[in-house]
Amino acid sequence: MKGGGGGGVAPAKRRWRGLAIGVLFLVFLSMLVPLGFLLGLHNGFHSTGIVPLQHTSPSGDPSSRVDNLVKKFGPTLSKDILKGFVNEAKNETSSTNSTPKSQQRKGIPVPPQVVMKPLIDKSISRVSGKAGMRAGNDVNDGSCELKYGSYCIWCEENREEMKDSTVKKLKDQLFVARAYFPSIAKLPAQNRLSRELRQNIQELERVLSESTTDADLPPEIQKKSSRMEAAIVKAKSVPLDCNNVDKKLRQIFDLTEDEANFHMKQSAFLYQLAVQTMPKSLHCLSMRLTVEYFKDSFDEELSEKYSDPSLQHYVIFSKNVIASSVVINSTVVHARDSVNQVFHVLTDSENYYAMKLWFLKNTFKGAVVQVLNIEHLNPDFYDKATLSHLTLPLEFRVSFPSSDSAPAIHNRTEYLSIFSHSHYLLPEIFKNLEKVVVLDDDVVVQQDLSGLWNLDMGGKVTGAVQICSVRLGQLQSYLRQSSFRKDSCSWMSGLNVVDLVKWRELGVSETYWKLVKEEQQVSMKERSALMASLLTFQDLIYALDGSWLLSDLGHDYELNTESIERAAALHYNGNMKPWLDLGIPKYKGYWKKFLNLEGQFLSECNVNP
The missing domain is CATH 3.90.550.10 (Spore Coat Polysaccharide Biosynthesis Protein SpsA; Chain A)
Structure with missing residues (x-):
């Protein structure tokens, strides 16, 4: 009985020993695969982490698939821009991983933890006007065409110099501040911010009532604009009910549209009055x-x-x-x-x-x-x-x-x-x-x-x-x-x-x-x-x-x-x-x-x- 008991335990130990060896082998393999990718052993990737944008045979090469993916997401991106994009990216090293995410280019597939600098192309970096208002800061980089297609090219060909940009900026700030102010004013804990917003709104209203062009603005207008911008940033950081802000924003939109229609009719009437009467x-x-x-x-x-x-x-x-x-x-x-x-x-x-x-x-x-x-x-x-x-x-x-x-x-x-x-x-x-x-x-x-x-x-x-x-x-x-x-x-x-x-x-x-x-x-x-x-x-x-x-x-x-x-x-x-x-x-x-x-x-x- 004793010998039989000892003979029964040995096979069990051998089974557990085999399982342990298998687990260790799998762990070893799991370490080899990412190591191979990191060392560039795989034919589809290079040590810089950039996918080569070149034509290959239709044999399922990953570079070809990525190239097709880029074409799918960016049908209006010219070849010259793509070449410049790749050449600049190839010059980057792995140290670019520390670049903030805000600088990553949207719309182009990027391998994990590889960040590319924005490509500034002179042919589209000067786009302004409506495209600038739509695209924000991103219009000034190469991603403009990826996001907005040929609209960026049209804007560049029909670009007009923005006049009275400071006045327009002040009006936009006033517009946003008015939308946030009612919601901020209802919060007892934000009395200080509420007073700050009210004061900045009143100052900008007074300035804009006396100025219609940049030349009419007072010398200290940049300080006023900076204070208003800081107050708006604070207001946006406060947790608010988005429905209230949205409701106020729509109300301001409606009032602005009514005011624009009124001024349009008034200007048409005054124009006809001016041309039909003697000066x-x-x-x-x-x-x-x-x-x-x-x-x-x-x-x-x-x-x-x-x-x-x-x-x-x-x-x-x-x-x-x-x-x-x-x-x-x-x-x-x-x-x-x-x-x-x-x-x-x-x-x-x-x-x-x-x-x-x-x-x-x-x-x-x-x-x-x-x-x-x-x-x-x-x-x-x-x-x-x-x-x-x-x-x-x-x-x-x-x-x-x-x-x-x-x-x-x-x-x-x-x-x-x-x-x-x-x-x-x-x-x-x-x-x-x-x-x-x-x-x-x-x-x-x-x-x-x-x-x-x-x-x-x-x-x-x-x-x-x-x-x-x-x-x-x-x-x-x-x-x-x-x-x-x-x-x-x-x-x-x-x-x-x-x-x-x-x-x-x-x-x-x-x-x-x-x-x-x-x-x-x-x-x-x-x-x-x-x-x-x-x-x-x-x-x-x-x-x-x-x-x-x-x-x-x-x-x-x-x-x-x-x-x-x-x-x-x-x-x-x-x-x-x-x-x-x-x-x-x-x-x-x-x-x-x-x-x-x-x-x-x-x-x-x-x-x-």
């Missing part, structure tokens, strides 16, 4: 001239030239003293024989005496100027209601699709300037004249216009620059008529040669008023004038060469300088007239050089367009 300085000038006219007695010399058909007669409809003065001055300066020029300025009762005094006190190289009050005229015309007030040339902005399939966002917009009701009184006002040249008061003459008097218009009523980019067929929704040729070009006022003899023969004025009366029953008054003018002069327009008049200086910023200098006359049609602060600055010089700023009333009324 304060010009109104002051007109009133001062009117008072001066009645203070002193001025004898107006009636000239026989006013009705001499052998002279060159120019007609200007205007309520603006200095605008009509610029037209006349620029015309006589470039005239070969200004003595034969006669200017007829038609205005209203409000500006009549100011106009008379201005042109009595100023001379224009021998040319004579006649000022007429259109409201005091009594021509033999059947519609006396048109004489109740002066109407200036009408300007229309028309939009229509550039093609039949183009969406509405791609509509093409053109500006048209046409005759007003007052223009159709010309044959009755100047009964003794045979031909006149009509100039708008927003025109500047740059060359001699005497060639217009030698034109053979072939029986046409008026000579005008045609706008064939806008044909009557494209304005069918405005014309509401089918009895017109759709391929007929529209025309532009500004500089027009008018054959008054032919006008009377064809009864152009009667045709116009008939169309106006018919159209006013179904549409607005201004729209009826557009329709009636275009249809009245259909087939009666003599096309002047485009070099006689260059239009669009009152709305188009992209006009060619060479075209401006070659044109015989410049037309500032559009809302941005040269005498307004809203005028396009680079075009104002062509107008201002013919404005005589010497005079007592000009300085007293601060007239300096």
Whole structure:
């Protein structure tokens, strides 16, 4: 029994001894495998821990799989950037493991405990604007394309310099602080932080109420911004209910959107008010001239030239003293024989005496100027209601699709300037004249216009620059008529040669008023004038060469300088007239050089367009 018991114990010990040896062998193998990886024994990895980005045979090589993975996550990453990325990474040693995780590049597979420095690529490191706001600090490194695709390339190609960046930063800080403040203020333990936030919010509100650009900011603004940034960091570290912060943030968003809409509507209204009303300085000038006219007695010399058909007669409809003065001055300066020029300025009762005094006190190289009050005229015309007030040339902005399939966002917009009701009184006002040249008061003459008097218009009523980019067929929704040729070009006022003899023969004025009366029953008054003018002069327009008049200086910023200098006359049609602060600055010089700023009333009324 004893021997049998001893024989039973020995096999058990041998079994346990075998299991122990097996465990030790497995432990040894488990140590060899990572050691092999660390020593670079595996063919798929190198000692630097970087996967080689090179093409290999499709045999399941790990480097090929990693390369495909990189392509999957970064479809827009160029090969040059990838090569630069790998070359820089290969220069790193294992000591880079100590680099913080915040510097790791997102979106690219990295072996464990291998950290790469951000790749700064000049082609995308200067991205700003919307991409900068979306991507934050990461936009300035090479990961931008991995995160945002070709949007980064688009932003770089269309990059604009950020203006007033400090003001925008302050507004963003104020925005965030207002979102956190209500939640912080409810915590009794954060009274100090609450007071700090309130104080910083009040300081930034006061600064931004007085400053709209970086140049307006006080010198100590950087300190204020730093204090606000520190307060925001503290607020973010406080445990808060995210729902409350989110609710306040959305509330601020809604209020900001409402405020933006209000300011947008207000700015649109003020813009229209500014372009449709006379500036304060010009109104002051007109009133001062009117008072001066009645203070002193001025004898107006009636000239026989006013009705001499052998002279060159120019007609200007205007309520603006200095605008009509610029037209006349620029015309006589470039005239070969200004003595034969006669200017007829038609205005209203409000500006009549100011106009008379201005042109009595100023001379224009021998040319004579006649000022007429259109409201005091009594021509033999059947519609006396048109004489109740002066109407200036009408300007229309028309939009229509550039093609039949183009969406509405791609509509093409053109500006048209046409005759007003007052223009159709010309044959009755100047009964003794045979031909006149009509100039708008927003025109500047740059060359001699005497060639217009030698034109053979072939029986046409008026000579005008045609706008064939806008044909009557494209304005069918405005014309509401089918009895017109759709391929007929529209025309532009500004500089027009008018054959008054032919006008009377064809009864152009009667045709116009008939169309106006018919159209006013179904549409607005201004729209009826557009329709009636275009249809009245259909087939009666003599096309002047485009070099006689260059239009669009009152709305188009992209006009060619060479075209401006070659044109015989410049037309500032559009809302941005040269005498307004809203005028396009680079075009104002062509107008201002013919404005005589010497005079007592000009300085007293601060007239300096």
